[in-house]
Amino acid sequence: MKIAIIGYSGSGKSTLAAIIGKAYGLPVLHIDKINFCGYWEERDRAEVLKDMRDFIDKQDWVIDGNYSNLLYEERMSYADRIVFMSFNRFSCLKRATARYRKFKNTTRESAACPEKMDWEFVWWIIAKGRRKPIRKRYASVVGRYRNKTDIIRNQKQLDDYIKTLKKTMP
Numbered sequence: 001m002k003i004a005i006i007g008y009s010g011s012g013k014s015t016l017a018a019i020i021g022k023a024y025g026l027p028v029l030h031i032d033k034i035n036f037c038g039y040w041e042e043r044d045r046a047e048v049l050k051d052m053r054d055f056i057d058k059q060d061w062v063i064d065g066n067y068s069n070l071l072y073e074e075r076m077s078y079a080d081r082i083v084f085m086s087f088n089r090f091s092c093l094k095r096a097t098a099r100y101r102k103f104k105n106t107t108r109e110s111a112a113c114p115e116k117m118d119w120e121f122v123w124w125i126i127a128k129g130r131r132k133p134i135r136k137r138y139a140s141v142v143g144r145y146r147n148k149t150d151i152i153r154n155q156k157q158l159d160d161y162i163k164t165l166k167k168t169m170p
Contacts, residue, residue, distance in 0.1 A: 001026060004075045005064040006141065007085025009125050010096030012158060014110035016083065017064035023165050024062075029055045030110035031065030040113045045069075064110070068137060076141055082149040083161075084138060089126045091154065096125055 005013045021028035034051045037043045100117035
């Protein structure tokens, strides 16, 4: 089983990926973890692409993250399921702020660098990360892969989705 989790920053992609990975015994790749080194410095693109290719070529996986320049179309086409985390910008900001408080000065398991919350990231969550080209990319994925895409828009839908997962666990 291959599952791609995409969506807005702060929507809970990494947390859901970990839950799904544990529930089904699937290897999980958090793209943030391989894309960055040091303090939020991007790694060499060729190295990241090699790591992505090695992971995608596995039989089963869960991958969380967007990164349209990292085999995005291949991930979407290879995925048996796509989960689009489409929480509104204010929910995402609230979730990212809570995450920052929880992990301040530490590095989450799904990240390569210490947690940060600055105005640039806040602006990304509420505006820049929701620009028209990004919304169009999500709409394109949902349109092309309608039969294998689940859209989660709020916490209740996420809770229900997780309950359903637990019922279908092997």
